[in-house]
Amino acid sequence: MLNLNMVSKIYSGRKGTIAALDSVSMHIESGEFIGVQGPSGSGKTTLLLAAGGLLIPDRGTVEISGNNLYSMPPEKRAIFRASEIGFVFQQFHLISYLTVLDNILVPSLAIPGSDASERARELLHRFNMTDRMHHTPSELSTGERQRTALARALLNKPKLILADEPTGNLDRENADIVLLAFDEFTKSGGAVLMVTHDETISHYAHRTCKLISGKIINNGE
Amino acid sequence: MKVWHLVIKEIKHKKLSFSLGVLSVLVAVGVLVAELTLLDAHDLQTQYILQQKEAEIQEKMRVMEDDYRVIMKEMGFNLLILPKDQTLGDYYAEGYVSKDMPEDYVIQLSNTRIMTIRHLLPSIEQKIQWPEKGNRTIILMGTRGEVPFTHFNPQVPILEAIPPGKIVIGYELWRNFNIKTGDTVMLLGKTFDVVTCQPERGTKDDITVWIDLGQAQQLLNKQGRINGILALKCLCEGNDISSIRNAVSEILPNTQVIEFESKSLARAKARDRAKAIADSTLAAERTYRSALRIEREKFASWVIPVVILGCTAWIGLLAFGNVRERKTEIGILRALGLRSSQILSIFLTKAFGIGIIGAFIGYSAGYAMGMFIGDIHMETQMATRLFNPKLLLLVIATAPLLTIGASWVPSLMAARQDPADILREE
Ligand SMILES: Nc1ncnc2c1ncn2[C@@H]1O[C@H](COP(=O)(O)OP(=O)(O)OP(=O)(O)O)[C@@H](O)[C@H]1O
Numbered sequence A: 001m002l003n004l005n006m007v008s009k010i011y012s013g014r015k016g017t018i019a020a021l022d023s024v025s026m027h028i029e030s031g032e033f034i035g036v037q038g039p040s041g042s043g044k045t046t047l048l049l050a051a052g053g054l055l056i057p058d059r060g061t062v063e064i065s066g067n068n069l070y071s072m073p074p075e076k077r078a079i080f081r082a083s084e085i086g087f088v089f090q091q092f093h094l095i096s097y098l099t100v101l102d103n104i105l106v107p108s109l110a111i112p113g114s115d116a117s118e119r120a121r122e123l124l125h126r127f128n129m130t131d132r133m134h135h136t137p138s139e140l141s142t143g144e145r146q147r148t149a150l151a152r153a154l155l156n157k158p159k160l161i162l163a164d165e166p167t168g169n170l171d172r173e174n175a176d177i178v179l180l181a182f183d184e185f186t187k188s189g190g191a192v193l194m195v196t197h198d199e200t201i202s203h204y205a206h207r208t209c210k211l212i213s214g215k216i217i218n219n220g221e
Numbered sequence B: 001m002k003v004w005h006l007v008i009k010e011i012k013h014k015k016l017s018f019s020l021g022v023l024s025v026l027v028a029v030g031v032l033v034a035e036l037t038l039l040d041a042h043d044l045q046t047q048y049i050l051q052q053k054e055a056e057i058q059e060k061m062r063v064m065e066d067d068y069r070v071i072m073k074e075m076g077f078n079l080l081i082l083p084k085d086q087t088l089g090d091y092y093a094e095g096y097v098s099k100d101m102p103e104d105y106v107i108q109l110s111n112t113r114i115m116t117i118r119h120l121l122p123s124i125e126q127k128i129q130w131p132e133k134g135n136r137t138i139i140l141m142g143t144r145g146e147v148p149f150t151h152f153n154p155q156v157p158i159l160e161a162i163p164p165g166k167i168v169i170g171y172e173l174w175r176n177f178n179i180k181t182g183d184t185v186m187l188l189g190k191t192f193d194v195v196t197c198q199p200e201r202g203t204k205d206d207i208t209v210w211i212d213l214g215q216a217q218q219l220l221n222k223q224g225r226i227n228g229i230l231a232l233k234c235l236c237e238g239n240d241i242s243s244i245r246n247a248v249s250e251i252l253p254n255t256q257v258i259e260f261e262s263k264s265l266a267r268a269k270a271r272d273r274a275k276a277i278a279d280s281t282l283a284a285e286r287t288y289r290s291a292l293r294i295e296r297e298k299f300a301s302w303v304i305p306v307v308i309l310g311c312t313a314w315i316g317l318l319a320f321g322n323v324r325e326r327k328t329e330i331g332i333l334r335a336l337g338l339r340s341s342q343i344l345s346i347f348l349t350k351a352f353g354i355g356i357i358g359a360f361i362g363y364s365a366g367y368a369m370g371m372f373i374g375d376i377h378m379e380t381q382m383a384t385r386l387f388n389p390k391l392l393l394l395v396i397a398t399a400p401l402l403t404i405g406a407s408w409v410p411s412l413m414a415a416r417q418d419p420a421d422i423l424r425e426e
């Protein structure tokens, strides 16, 4: 489903060159939940952005469902991202001036669908947020914020979820809600690539890779 | 959800920055509309003021004309019949008549049935030295009472005759020589009783003495001669005295007729003078208004571009600030699959909204302002004439173009922003 083939990303600045990703190859099937662990600065976020079509690698290819992401024109890649990929971030990244419901509906801007609103209410119900749907993010607890972000990531029914330390700011209870949701997502045929420091990932993830200095040290197999 | 949905929500959330944007469009449009409305108001007012003034003048002229007609009817002309050989230039220069003609002429004239001439007063005058008063130069004037037209009922004479042996003395003379009514004075060896001391007139009358015509003729050795016949209250249609001239010259071919300082003449002159003054005030008003118009145009010609430029720059800055503070949001929207063209449209839609709303409010404010400065009241017909739908349409069409233009670069920056930069900053 997701196929990274010898992906490299090198930052060269005044203080020298940094290989954020160094010939990374990775393969994730549908229904798989993969964790990536690694120290700070090891290239985890870079890996997710490259996998999500938001960062053009210097070398290597990224394929999702057989489509080479970076050979698409940018506008087409954006639409592809909107329909195939859901992002979840550590900082939630909700839009502050929109209500919970509207935040969940934002992905429908990219792919207008008549059933978006219905689907949003479904997700609100699923994440137990129905009574908060007219609140703005500043009025929510951190757990509620991440659940809103989860609902948003799932609105367009993506096939892949890319999550960057989604539990990093959460207590155990809320972290489990997120991980459980990913587990359900994979059971329904989706793939999850999740970057984390959270050790409990091993309870949920099928595999956990180790990334150090932009290199996959252990692919968890 | 649509892009405009997002735009409206953002506007509602950030009312201040939106209001500042609208305000700057309002100012730009307002100044433009106010200046143009003011110029229009100026033209309307100029038209109005000049019309008013013209009407005023016409009315004044009409009143004067009426006056004149009434005076003509009541007073008629004062004519002076002079010997034909009297040069008028000399007469006007010297102030008295040097040539003479037979006294008989008066009788001839009074015997005719000429209807237009009335109240004939023959007189003789001559500039002499007054030997008894240190040879002082005076004008000796001999008059007699009115010669009645034989076919008219004798009316009250207009000028009283001076009886022989009596004298009337002009202001300068009695004051100088300390003469009072009731005194006796010597003139060319004859004694006269002073009957009247004339008040000051500021004319040659002040150095004139009046005595009986016959006595004057004797003293001047001009028996049976006169210098002129004063014909008072002559009537004629309109102000055409040529008909009288013709009539008189038929009867007395050796005379000439001039119009004497009469009330009607004075009125006519006053009317001409008033007309000239009115014309010149009208011209002055016209000049003033066009000078004011030029001044206002000049002011508008630099104020409008300066304000529009300033506001455009301000809108650009606001848009730039908006894009900067929404960096993260833009990154997220891109991650969620929005195309960069959609990001562009988010900012440009907002700019369009600012332009449209600013244009509407700006037009209203500018219209009100223009009328306020132009001193035109809202309820008047002028106010409706100043409402300019073409300008409104123009403003509504161009203000959004202006705001979109000003926001173009920041919006493009937003569209081109690399989402990875933001999303990495966890
Ligand atoms: N724009 C950039 N220019 C230069 N170096 C960069 C840039 N972006 C990232 N890097 C470097 O690339 C490396 C990988 O960064 P990345 O954000 O992927 O790390 P990370 O594993 O996500 O770290 P953390 O756990 O702290 O989030 C880091 O050393 C970082 O300093």
Ligand SMILES: [Mg+2]
Pocket (backbone or CB within 6 Å): A044, A045, A046, A164, B424, B426
């Ligand atoms: Mg990171």
